Amino acid sequence: xxFHAGVDQILKEISTVLExxxxxxxxxxxxxxxxxxxIYVAGGGRSGLMARAFAMRLMQLGLVTYVxxxxxxxxxxxxxxxxxxxxxGETQVTVLVSRVAKDIGARVIAITANRDSPIAKIADxxxxxxxxxxxxxxxxxxxxxxxxxxxxxxxxxLLILTDAMALEVARALGKSDxxxxxxxxxxx
Amino acid sequence: xxFHAGVDQILKEISTVLExxxxxxxxxxxxxxxxxxxIYVAGGGRSGLMARAFAMRLMQLGLVTYVxxxxxxxxxxxxxxxxxxxxxGETQVTVLVSRVAKDIGARVIAITANRDSPIAKIADxxxxxxxxxxxxxxxxxxxxxxxxxxxxxxxxxLLILTDAMALEVARALGKSDxxxxxxxxxxx
Amino acid sequence: xxFHAGVDQILKEISTVLExxxxxxxxxxxxxxxxxxxIYVAGGGRSGLMARAFAMRLMQLGLVTYVxxxxxxxxxxxxxxxxxxxxxGETQVTVLVSRVAKDIGARVIAITANRDSPIAKIADxxxxxxxxxxxxxxxxxxxxxxxxxxxxxxxxxLLILTDAMALEVARALGKSDxxxxxxxxxxx
Amino acid sequence: xxFHAGVDQILKEISTVLExxxxxxxxxxxxxxxxxxxIYVAGGGRSGLMARAFAMRLMQLGLVTYVxxxxxxxxxxxxxxxxxxxxxGETQVTVLVSRVAKDIGARVIAITANRDSPIAKIADxxxxxxxxxxxxxxxxxxxxxxxxxxxxxxxxxLLILTDAMALEVARALGKSDxxxxxxxxxxx
Numbered sequence: 150x151x152f153h154a155g156v157d158q159i160l161k162e163i164s165t166v167l168e169x170x171x172x173x174x175x176x177x178x179x180x181x182x183x184x185x186x187x188i189y190v191a192g193g194g195r196s197g198l199m200a201r202a203f204a205m206r207l208m209q210l211g212l213v214t215y216v217x218x219x220x221x222x223x224x225x226x227x228x229x230x231x232x233x234x235x236x237x238g239e240t241q242v243t244v245l246v247s248r249v250a251k252d253i254g255a256r257v258i259a260i261t262a263n264r265d266s267p268i269a270k271i272a273d274x275x276x277x278x279x280x281x282x283x284x285x286x287x288x289x290x291x292x293x294x295x296x297x298x299x300x301x302x303x304x305x306x307l308l309i310l311t312d313a314m315a316l317e318v319a320r321a322l323g324k325s326d327x328x329x330x331x332x333x334x335x336x337x
Numbered sequence: 338x339x340f341h342a343g344v345d346q347i348l349k350e351i352s353t354v355l356e357x358x359x360x361x362x363x364x365x366x367x368x369x370x371x372x373x374x375x376i377y378v379a380g381g382g383r384s385g386l387m388a389r390a391f392a393m394r395l396m397q398l399g400l401v402t403y404v405x406x407x408x409x410x411x412x413x414x415x416x417x418x419x420x421x422x423x424x425x426g427e428t429q430v431t432v433l434v435s436r437v438a439k440d441i442g443a444r445v446i447a448i449t450a451n452r453d454s455p456i457a458k459i460a461d462x463x464x465x466x467x468x469x470x471x472x473x474x475x476x477x478x479x480x481x482x483x484x485x486x487x488x489x490x491x492x493x494x495l496l497i498l499t500d501a502m503a504l505e506v507a508r509a510l511g512k513s514d515x516x517x518x519x520x521x522x523x524x525x
Numbered sequence: 526x527x528f529h530a531g532v533d534q535i536l537k538e539i540s541t542v543l544e545x546x547x548x549x550x551x552x553x554x555x556x557x558x559x560x561x562x563x564i565y566v567a568g569g570g571r572s573g574l575m576a577r578a579f580a581m582r583l584m585q586l587g588l589v590t591y592v593x594x595x596x597x598x599x600x601x602x603x604x605x606x607x608x609x610x611x612x613x614g615e616t617q618v619t620v621l622v623s624r625v626a627k628d629i630g631a632r633v634i635a636i637t638a639n640r641d642s643p644i645a646k647i648a649d650x651x652x653x654x655x656x657x658x659x660x661x662x663x664x665x666x667x668x669x670x671x672x673x674x675x676x677x678x679x680x681x682x683l684l685i686l687t688d689a690m691a692l693e694v695a696r697a698l699g700k701s702d703x704x705x706x707x708x709x710x711x712x713x
Numbered sequence: 714x715x716f717h718a719g720v721d722q723i724l725k726e727i728s729t730v731l732e733x734x735x736x737x738x739x740x741x742x743x744x745x746x747x748x749x750x751x752i753y754v755a756g757g758g759r760s761g762l763m764a765r766a767f768a769m770r771l772m773q774l775g776l777v778t779y780v781x782x783x784x785x786x787x788x789x790x791x792x793x794x795x796x797x798x799x800x801x802g803e804t805q806v807t808v809l810v811s812r813v814a815k816d817i818g819a820r821v822i823a824i825t826a827n828r829d830s831p832i833a834k835i836a837d838x839x840x841x842x843x844x845x846x847x848x849x850x851x852x853x854x855x856x857x858x859x860x861x862x863x864x865x866x867x868x869x870x871l872l873i874l875t876d877a878m879a880l881e882v883a884r885a886l887g888k889s890d891x892x893x894x895x896x897x898x899x900x901x
Binding site: 386406408429430433437 | 574594596617618621625
């Protein structure tokens, strides 16, 4: 009983957050990812885990994708895209990484809950997921409420958003499910 | 347009998967996690990332939690719980880890899309998320359909399930949001 | 006093292990790495950390290199090389990964302390570092002794061996220190 | 031939670096590690991998040890020790982490090649490995030369230093090899 009520509440909260995004905001992001020479993803904590889940899918779709901080991630360059994910938009490591990428001339895309955050200011393109965050617990900057621990709603919305974007990327690339499976890690 | 249709489809698919779980199946799992001396989580690929997101939350809730394969994860023992997550339930590394934990006497909880899989057979307790997987692409074993890349629906449902379970764990422990925040990694 | 005696002992032990390797065994390995389409490295525990240190250097040298188990590591193929490092040569995950790679047609190079181990049997090429291991604590299979915790001498010798091999790889590729620095991760 | 000459050169370089450390500098570090409530290790790139190798050994010795940035690493507190490793001592993420730890009241121990670096200034205790680094390629600040790629000599010396320190820690704790093996990760 409590469990299903919890699930329904979570799904409703995610739906509210994602309804506020506009298709015309998503499309250029998908386009930039598809056109990038290489895609780098970054993020701390659970947002970083969701960013990695997206990176894994993009790799399976055939895009050259790296996770910032992993062992064989090479230097970022001017024709690359950095996708940086942070609810508060002010995690220090994330801000630092965004600034370095920007200075090198890479395109920076931020997904954040805080439109006025440092990473939103650095980014060329920002997608705002209006969920609570460290700086605005309990209620997003623009009013979305959540009963969950601050951060959870952002992280869940981030996963669903990027999975929906992955469907668009696959469409843009004309990739089938079969092709994806061929790149899926086999050493596991 | 396409984007929001995609999001709605995803949320509906997740809802269908999670409705099939019963509260009486969830409650003992929450109880076992709360009572465990230490909790170990394991999983490959994107399922592994979702498992880690749960581990991070459990640590913030004050439970001693480790991720299998990370640097300072000690040997598992007989009073510990292993939570293993795999859609197909037959990823070789995951099966191997489950078997070792079981032999040592640890309690094994599996979350899988495949009720008849090796890890479901090893596990003391199994939660089935009826989503498509490698062995059953496009349609879950028990009928749930998905337009998404095989695996995505399982992974999304896993995140929402474990986040709903985290709410139950917090309730069982009587933890407030403030206490959680005190354990949240500060070196980032 | 004790500290410097400890250091001298460690360096002497490493020297003894590496003297037993022959140049004619190293050269073909360097050649295979340089010619591989992509290089994959694998290993558990501290051996895995040393394997990653080698992978990072190979990436900086311009070779396409992946660590097994990291987020965006794609499926291995028939023209790739797997370098697998394990003192005992029988860590189950490592054996499993070696077998999968071999079945796919990839070339498998093993670095192990145990000439008769499962991974040595699977591998196309094996380099033996005669150091103690789980199956032979205190004394290597072929007689090398160590005062250190079983495993340490293997891991140290592995780092020095691969760094010496990296010098050979750089020479073979005609890479300068400056070029390496250009690929060095800049998002840190 | 070239290979063994390379190995001899590397071992000689490491020996030169470690001879310059004094026992009276090492002893208090070993003592602080043994007495710490919890030990946190941090470092970027290959130095970070060596720091993790030390963390794994400390965990096996029974000390509560965490790697900064891994999934279940909790907030650092005033009775904890942060061991931070960086050749240049100015990697931005590393400096940031050191500063946060210091502000919280944790004890900070730095291992660096640069006595005048930001992390050396933040640290309560600093061990200098006189090896080349980004800011001083080819020759350490205090004169040690290396034919290797800048960084390698620091990283190798770091591994040998920390392994020698692990022997001291084991002695201080009165731990046997057998006890260590009991904590060695068994899910692999």
